[in-house]
Amino acid sequence: MMKKITPEVTELAAQLRVDSVRSSTAAGSGHPTSSLSAADLMAVLMQDFLRWDVRNPKNPNNDHLIFSKGHASPLLYAMLKAVGVVSNAELLTFRRFGSRLQGHPVPPLPMVDVATGSLGQGLPVGVGIALSGKYLENAPYRVWVLLGDSEMSEGSVWEAFDHARYYRLGNLIAILDMNRLGQRGQTPLGWDAPAYAERARAFGWRAITIDGHDPIAIDEAYAEAVHETEQPTLIVAQTVKGKGVSLVANKEGWHGKALDQEQCAAAIAELGGLRNAVIELHAPPPISTEPPGITPSAKPLKLPLEEVGAKVATRKAYGDALAALGAARSDVVVLDGEVSNSTYAEIFKKAFPERFFEMFIAEQQMVAAAVGMNVRGRVAFASTFAAFLSRAYDFIRMAAVSRANVRLCGSHAGVSIGEDGPSQMGLEDLAMMRAVEGSTVLYPSCANQTAKLVATMADIPGISYLRTTREKTPVLYAANEDFPVGGSKVLRQSPRDRVTIIGAGITLHEALAASDRLAKEGVPARVIDAYSVKPIDDEGIRAAVEATAGAVVVVEDHWAEGGLGDAVRECLGGEDPVFARVIHLAVRAMPSSGTPQETLRAAGIDADAIVHAVQRVLETGAEERLCYLCGAPASWQIAVAGEDEPSTEEDACEVHARGHRHLAHVHAHEAHQHGRHPN
Structure with a gap:
């Protein structure tokens, strides 16, 4: 079997290399050398192991392939060309405005489940996808993650290693492209394959070290990995950055640089010329169950609602509402960062232990796992203290780039938590979450409002955030009150x-x-x-x-x-x-x-x-207008070069507002802070 596939794999790997060089040269930028090092690894995967239905990218039994080293996107796009998803003409639109082939992969391009490019995120997301396959779906798909060696310095990678071992994710296979060189020079471990393998084994993984340019060794390693059921596998593949092109092979200073036209032509010739083969991937196992996440709710939603005036903490109302939502919807899952007895996510855990996932003190992994479960159609809620979500902010940002639907809850917000002190007080969370593209930010004041908003969040697209309070507060709203997103409530009002x-x-x-x-x-x-x-x-x-x-x-x-x-x-x-x-x-x-x-x-x-x-x-x-931006009297003129003196109060307001766009405002604002400024 090995001898039969080797010539085919060699040709496919050469095609992937040629197309990686061509696309980046056409773009005038990109990461061809990072793509060249992993071409053999991907060629063998495509030829003999990756099970993916090109005609049905949404097939629930398709394997998942995550390019955690998202800068190697030229290689991924070359793979898509090799299976007929991307045409030769489209390949050469790489990095152009309006092209599907962006600088780093983003959905909804086929085979791209999540956006990558912020290093250290692919494996944690892969953990979430693998968790769903093993524990929620009993599905046969495998999760393959291509890692770069530079990102092995990211702490989030090791959070993923820890959780994959804890949950015995034998359906997760990580491939480490150990090409020695990062962006500015050698990585911390260089080509020390035993060091990577020992670290992986210390975390409870199976580790296999290979020559990443030997198709037979690669094939044997993959074959060993796919037969594992209870232990995740790391394949440490020693590779050469820029492999196949002598101009750049194992050379520093070529990261993130495209070859010019003359260099590209020479590289193509060295690689044996252009190829346009289209291969057939292996089919995924037959679909025997309904796709995940689309099973209709078995029961109507019955939210637990309190009497007006009752004192209930909104954090507890969050847990009660989750349990009610879980009873109505089989697609709801909950993750928590080892504070479920404070966030009250434990209420859901007690009701539906099979759909609750403990993420321990690993907020990055928690958010990433929620993103991974979203890939599989799960309605994921993730909770921790509001202050600690700041650790996972890059994952939240990238979840928005992925167009993921993820629901986050931050409890113990603000100074009102009291005695625990400032390290536990979430005081940045609203700003953080408001800044996320397309996000929804909700801040309930009572239990009934919380319950209604939790139910609403289940169907909100994008990143949604619920801020809850530690203290018990009186219920303000009756059970029949509704709280639409984008609304507000008036609790006191009169004509006077x-x-x-x-x-x-x-x-x-x-x-x-x-x-x-x-x-x-x-x-x-x-x-x-x-x-x-x-x-x-x-x-x-x-x-x-x-x-x-x-x-x-x-x-x-x-x-x-x-x-x-x-x-x-x-x-x-x-x-x-x-x-x-x-x-x-x-x-x-x-x-x-x-x-x-x-x-x-x-x-x-x-x-x-x-x-x-x-x-x-x-x-x-x-009679004194105040600026809507800073609260200062609008008559305080902020100097703007070339502005005439205002002649009326209305003019003064306009001059003041324009001044906010001028650097001089900074100094003027500071000068007034200790004077008449109402703030």
Whole structure:
């Protein structure tokens, strides 16, 4: 068998090399040398092991191939040409605007399940795909991951090694393209194959070391790996970067550089000329069950809803809602970062242990596994403390690039967690999640609202984030209340309202307390629950601001940058800006341990601070416009080169707004911070 396939594999490998060089030269950029080193590894895989239905890329039994070293995309696209998915003409559109063949692979290109290129992510995502195959589907597919040796320095790779061993993922095979050279020189271990193998074995993996340019050795290693059922396999393949092209083979300084036209022609000649063979991949096993993730819900959704006034933490409501959702939908799975007794994901675990996956203290792996399960059609929820999701932010960012549907929950948000102190306080999470392309950011204030939003999240496309609170808070909404994404709720309102107070989560309760006190003082206040932080309710908030003559107080348990305050300011800005008098209360100094009420008071975001802010904003008076961006009086002119002196207040507002786009604003803003600036 080995002798029969070797000549065919040699020709296929040469074709893959030629096409990798051609496409990158046509683009004028790319990573041909990183592609050349792995051509033999991929040729053998295609010839004898990869089971993938070209005519049905969505076949649920197709193997999965992840190019974790996504910069080797010329090789992947050459493979797609070799199986007839990409034409020769399309191959030469590599890296061009509008081409499917982007610089690093992205869905929905066939065979590309997830976006890669941020190193250290392919194997963790592969763990998620393998978990689904083994534990949720009992499916026969294998997960192949091509790793670069530089990315073996990423901690996320070793999180994946650990979890693959723990879950006995014999359906996961990693291929290490050990070509010795990284971007700027030699990798830490160079060609020390035994060192990589020993590390893998220490993590409980089977490890096989081979010559990565010997088709027979490659074939034998793959054959050994596919017969393993309980142990993941790492194949350490010693290769030469730039293999087959003497100009660049094993040479430093060629990473990420395309050959010019003359060099390309010489390389093609050295590789034996152009080839246009189209091969037939092995078929996946027959489909014997329905594709994953499309089985209709067996039962109607029955959310656990509380009586108005009952005190329940939103984090507990999250766990209760997950269990209810799991009872209604067989496609729901839950992952947690070893804090399920705090996030209350343990409620789902107790109800559906077969669909709960413990990710331990490995937040990157947790998010990556959720992305991998999404590849298999699972509705994945992943939870940990809001503060710790920052460790996984690059995975969240790349999940958006992958167009993955992933639901995240961050508990213990803000200073209101109290005694645990600042290391546990999620104060950046709203800013982080709002910055993710296409994301949805939700911040419920009570148990019933949380339950409804969890149910909604199950069908939200893209990255969705739910922020929950440690403290028990009163239920504000009746069981029949609905909470559409992009909406808000008005909890206090009258025709005589003089100010709009906007809060969410814990600060909404402080806003309500402040509103009650203000009412006794003869100052009616409109209170808005901005539970949908992104998308925010532009129409509702702008209407409230106009109804209260532009007097606004925004209060949030978050750093001042990037959270609810900025969302409100953006809402008031845009093409038709509202020059409102805005005071933004937020956490502006490093917090410390204390009771929740002490930490809220120290941060200046409790009911007392809100009452004081309302008094200040009303003292400013409707005759003085304030900038919707920074809260400063718009009459403060910010110097812009070439601007004339404003002649009216309206002109002053326009000059001030334009000044925000000018570097001089930085200095002007600092100069005013200790003067009349209302913030």
